[in-house]
Amino acid sequence: MNAFNLKVMRHIRLCLSLAILTGITGSLCAQVRLTETEWILPSYTVAPPDKNPMFFDGRSYQGASKVIYPYGMNDVIGTEKSDRAWKALVLENEYIRLCVTPEIGGKLYYATDLGNGYNFIYKNDVVKPSNIGMLGAWVSGGIEWCVLHHHRASSFLPVDYELVENEDGSKTIWIGETEPRQRMRWTIGITAFPGKSYFEAMIKIHNPTPLTHSFLYWANVAVHTNKDYQVIFPPSVQVATYHAKNDFTHWPVSREVYRGQDFTEGVDVSWWVNSPGSASFFAHDLKEDFMGGYDHGKETGTVHIGDHHIVKGAKLWEWGSGPRGQATEARLTENAGPYVEIMTGAYSDNQPDYSWIKPYETKIIRQYWYPVRDIGGFKNANLNGAVNLEEREGNRIFLGYHSTQEIDRARIVLKNRGRVIFEKIVRISPESAFTELIKSGAAFKLTDLYTEMTDAGTGEILVSYQPVEMDYPEELPETVEPPPPPGDIANNEELYLTGRRIEQFHNPRIDPMDYYVEVLRRDPLDIRTNISVGNILLKNGDYLNARKHFSNAITRLAKDYTRPSDCEALYLQGITLRALGLFDEAVDTLHRAAWDYAFHAPAYLELARISAAKGDYAKSLAEINISLSTNAMNNSAICFRAAMQRKMGDYSEAEKTLETILKEDPLDFRAANEAYLLARERGDNQEAGRRLDILAGNMRDFEQNYLELAAGYLNDGLPGEAEDVLLRFKGEYPIVSYYLGYLAHRKGNREEAGKYFIAASRLPEDYCFPFRLETIRVLETALEYDPTDGKAYYYLGNILYDKQPEKAIGCWEKAVEHAPGLSIAYRNLGWGYYRCLEDGHRAIAAYEKAIGLNKEEPVYFEELDALYETSNAPIEKRLRLFEGNNEVVSRRDDAFARQIAVLTLAGKAERAVEYLAGRQFSYREGSSRVRDIIIDAYLVLGMLQLEEKDYDKAVETLLKAQLPEEEASGSRSGNRNIQVNYYLGLAYEAGGKQALAKKMYTSCTEMESARSGYISYYQGMGNLKLGRKKEAAEIFSSLVAEGEEQIRRANSSEVDFFAKFGAQEAENARLSDAYVLKGLGNNGLGDTGQALENLKKAVELSTGNLNAVIALSEVTTP
Structure with missing residues (x-):
């Protein structure tokens, strides 16, 4: 029986048993109904994730580091729509109906007020993904649970789920997952109650690791909007702020220029219609427990309730009521209309705004939503x-x-x-x-x-x-500013805290280690900094170096035989010593750490693990109980206690231990597995079979669920239980086989271990992205059996690259030595040689080898051409890369866009335009690169036709380069229509159509552009055509000044601390753009000699800079 049917049967049995027990035929089940069904929805396809691991390359996502690995990129989105059956978990009572889609990240897909049919949580009529998620595919609408990061990486991936009926007649949909990057577990229980129009979301975030992490939580709540919609913050909210708190404005009536939108006349921005552009408004200093929104036309809305001491965040996000925003929203749905997001955050009031969660800590958040109507809003x-x-x-x-x-x-x-x-x-x-x-x-x-x-x-x-008189502040709060370079911070404490904040917020542009290293240069024994550095190294599996830093901290802490009041260094040193296999030292150190109440619980849990590994279950149980005395909410410890009780034959106590956790967290696989083992060891085969069926259904044959459960048992010193879990996995996954080999090795069965290792090495490496530090020892053991296992080296490198990149590169070099046909390892070497070792020559050679072995991976072409561009390879070489490979590169937007850019740059714009015919690209938030490349192709072709004096054809082509007004200013370069219209003016003028030419030149000067830059050159040229020399000269002079300022910034290595999206541009590319600005300004001012010098410099810095190439071709020698 499959997992779907198992869940349905369990639900039916539960309803029937409740009906019998209560002597009713439908009272409780009728009041709250919970069903699992299939829901047919029009859906656009998403291709399988990319087979290549995507390691961190400095990109920003939503203001934090875009760490993708060990996930795969799922950003190839189809353009064809078909009906698809999705799992739908439907929860309803007499007032509301909710639907959760576990295959779409556990999104609460909609919530409906049954009294008036209003969807008080946005209901999208189609599954229409766009490249907005961290991994790519993301769908609008509903409530997206942004746990640990925003948006959650798995928001378009399946999650674990379970359906539960509660004793009070309420019913709950549980969803959850273990997030692989930090190994933290989250679960959310969505509950409807009899006779209530609200539903509850109880969020549990559990850190089952021995380390401290930072996390973010937001509920991304979408609601339908229109001209009558108003977002409601509590009346006491007088100020709103932007991401990272680098801008503030008054609320609800803004009187500022806020994120490029002019509200200086006094605009009530709580009304959706009043913000034509996209905007984020975070409530500043929330003091009440509610927020929401209201449709004054339909007389209905949405209320959110949450304890503001915990649920501290309230946010309005909108694409904007203007044409550009509505054009974007049209890409995300078909008939459901526009939406706004009325987000709520807990332990956070901004994005990015991360809070810390300690070892084995559990944080619980309770939120509620309900529909409201007929009262004109709410105060x-x-x-x-x-x-x-x-x-x-x-x-x-x-x-x-x-x-x-x-x-x-x-x-x-x-x-x-x-x-x-x-x-x-x-x-x-x-x-x-x-x-x-x-x-x-x-x-x-x-x-x-x-x-x-x-x-x-x-x-x-x-x-x-009770209305309160509001005294709206004239002065807005102080904004956050980028931190100064480490050497400019005089105070060591401030230097440390700056690094700590950068680490806490996962800033993609600045490395906290730069600040920590400067502290240690000044004071090698600084306690806090040594702990922070050691903690980073410990998370990265660099145990020997971590040990050195913890030792430095302890040296100062324990000077003069002092017993420190803060024992974090001792605790982390104990963890490190255990990882190094130095158990006696670890035991002594952990006991000393446990004297500090803050580390009492985690230290004793680690001691219990060491005792269990030695087979001393009684001692382990005693240590677990001591740990639980100061952290009774630690599921990891509770399940461990049940295991120890079971190992000692105390089945009744084990059952009592599990009773609460099974009820309160039905997705705790460790607890469910212990319940199965308990029944099996008691000889109750029927109960054991029942529990195993439920567990198998909930774990959904997902290999990472099995590996995480097994790793937990291994860490607790219970290898037999780990093996039992992995033997139940029915799929084929290399790391599972490697683990089984390792476990056989630990039992002393070398023959069985060898068979597993051989089987693992023969399985395909596709989509195998290992990430657990425990797996390093497993793979190293496999290499002891077969030192020529190239795939084991390849997997080791994958685990290590984002942690210890030089060591990872060494592993990949071993991989290709022993598996010379492993193209993906060559690709990884190319990645590492360039991004870690900054060796472009070796990186290019590795990529070329990868393509020589495998021409079917579009990512290889995209990444190699990027290297060619960075290294200023001749355009002919870049062109040869793509020749004959259009079918392959067209499978991915990024690779295909690079091919188009190369064709355009190589003077083959006509072929580029031919390839573009009929091509649809997926929308990607925060990026206009594809749109710019398309414009470039048509623009250059039109310019070539103009040069050939085919003026009518040039006009026809250039008109295709124009963008709709709502999209024109979306380019990172500014309003590209200004540039296109200038060349249209030239084409009309050359063709004798003076009136049309003047119209185009006039439009150049009158169009607005959100950004300055090279686009303003064409405004200057338009002014010249119209005889406005003074206006033109001002523009050209400002271009020269802007270019000089950009050169200064590039040379000073300034970074965009607040970058929300994208990667930092290479220094040569940034300098090239700066010299283009200077050259264009010089040319406009008539200084062609200086213009030639600057533009030649621009091309010399980046032969791939199309603007430089175009400008240089148009400047005449004096």
Whole structure:
């Protein structure tokens, strides 16, 4: 029976048993219904992930490091639509219906108010992915659970799930996963309750590792929007801020130029219609427990409730109501219309804004959403309901209440300065709001009013509101500024804290080690810095060097035989010593660390693992119990305790230990496996079989679930249990076979181990991206059996590259030595030679070897051409790379775009345009590169036709280079239509169409561009054509100045600290662009000699700089 049917049968059995036990036929099951079904949705295809590992290359994503490995890129998105059946988990009661799609990242796909049919969580009518996610494919709508990072890497991948019926009649959909990059576990329970119109999301983030990590959590909530939609932050929110808090504005009425949008006249930006461009508004210093949005046209909306001490983040994101924003939204849906995101963050109030989570810590977040209607918005809200109070003309007061449950006798009271001016007892429910327009006998002040809704029977205040006089600040808060270079920070503490913040926020442009190294240069024994450096090295598996830094910290901490108050260095040293196999030293060090309450629980858990590995289960159990005494929420320790109780034959205590965790976290595979082992060892084969069926269904044949469970047992000193888990895996995956070989080796069965290792080496390497540090020892053991196993070396290199890149490169060199046909290892060497060793020559040779072995990987072509471009290879060489390979490179947008760029640069724009015919590219957030390459191809072809005096053809081609107005300014270079229209003017002028030429030149000068840069040159040239020499000269002079400033910045190695997307450009490319600006400015000012010098320099720096090549070709020698 497959996993789908198993879950359905379990659900049916549960409903039937509840009905029998309660003596009813449908009461509980009818109030809250939970079903798993198939949902047919029109869907666009996403190709299988790329087979090549994608290591970190300095790219930014949502303001943090774009760390992809060990995930695969799934960014090849098809253009054809067909119906597809998706798993749908549907949860509903009498008021609301929710749908969760576990195959789409566990997204809550929609939530509907059953009373009016309004989707109070956005419902997309089609699965239409775009390249917005970290890995690529991402779909709009619903609630995306952005756990650990934003957006979550797996938001378009399947997640674990389970359906649960609770004793109180509520029902829960559990979703979760173990995130591979930090090995942390998250689960979310989405619950609907009988008689309530809200649903709960309980988020558990568990750090099952012995190390501290930083994490981010946001619920990305989409709601339908239109001209009548208003986003509601609590009335006390007076200021909003941007990503990284590098810009602030007043809220709700902005009076600033905010992120390029001019609101200086005073614009209420809480209304979607008032922000034509894309924008993020984070509530600054949230002080209440609610936020949401309201459609004033449809008289309905969405309320979110969460404890603001934990759920500290509230954010509005919008593509914008203007043409460009709506053009983008049209790519994400077909008929569902525009949306805004009313996001909520916990332990975070910004993006990126990461918080720390300690070893074995569990953080729990509770959030609630419900629909609201018929009350014109809301000024306060809680789980009981929402209230609106507004002043109306003619001394009238509008009062509205919405309730999340039916209340037969609700007392509504309105007071003015303590005197009751209105009172009424009403029946209220989610389907029937209360509203009243109250005539005040005299003038009143809004802040003198107070209203409340109470339960008339109990007197309990359900929800209330007291308007408060707001004193809106004139001065906005101080913005975050990029940190100075390490050498410019005088104070060691500030230097350390700067590095720590960079590490905490995963900044992609600046390395925290630069700051730590400077501290240690000044003070080699600095305690905090040695701990931070050691911690990084420990996470990277560099145990020997980590040990040195922890020893340095301990030397100062323990000077004069001092018992330190902060024992983090001792704890981490104990972890390191255990990893090095120095168990006696580790035990002594961990015991000393446990004297510090902060490390008492994790230190004793590590001690328990060492004891278990020695077979001393009684001692291990005692140490686990001590650990749990100071961290009772550690699932890892609880499951470990059950295992020790089971090993000692104390089955009844083991069962008690597991009872709570199985109920509270049904996706804890370790607990479920222990329950299976317990039943098996008791001889209850039927119960064991039942539990194993459930566990197998929940683990969904996903190899990483099996490996993570097995690794957990190995870390706990229980290799037998680890082997039992892996033997149940039904698929074929090299690392599973390597582990089974390793486990056989540990049992002393060399023959069996050898067979597993051979089998592992013969399995395909496709999509095998190992990442666990534990796997290093496994692969090293395999190499002891067969030192010529090239694939084992290849996998070792993959694990190590983002941690110890030089060592990884050595492994890949061994891989190609023993497996010379392994093209992917040559590709990895090319990656490492260039990005780590900065050896472009060897990198190119490795890529060329990879392509020589395998011409079917478009990534190889894209990455090699990038190296050719960086190394200033002749254009002929770049052209030869793509010749005859169009079918392969066209499988990926990035490779195909490079081919088009090369053809254009090589003077073969006509062929480039032919290849572009009918090609559709996937939208990629934060990048205009593909769009620029398309424009370049048509522009250059039009210029060639102009040169050939085929003016009509040139006009026809250049018109194809124009962009719709809403997209024209989206280029990183500025409004490309300015440039295109200038050449259109030349074509019209040369063809004798003076009026049209003047129109084009005029448009050049009048168009707005979000960015300056080389595009402004064409505005200057347009002014010259119109006889406006003064205006033109100002533009050309500013180009020269801008070029000089960019040269200064490039030479000073300044980085974009706040970069949200993309990679840092190579220095030669940035300098080349700067010299283009100077050259164009010189040329416009008539200094052709200086122009030639600067433009030649630009081409010399980057032969692939098309703008430099074009400009140089157009400058005449004086």
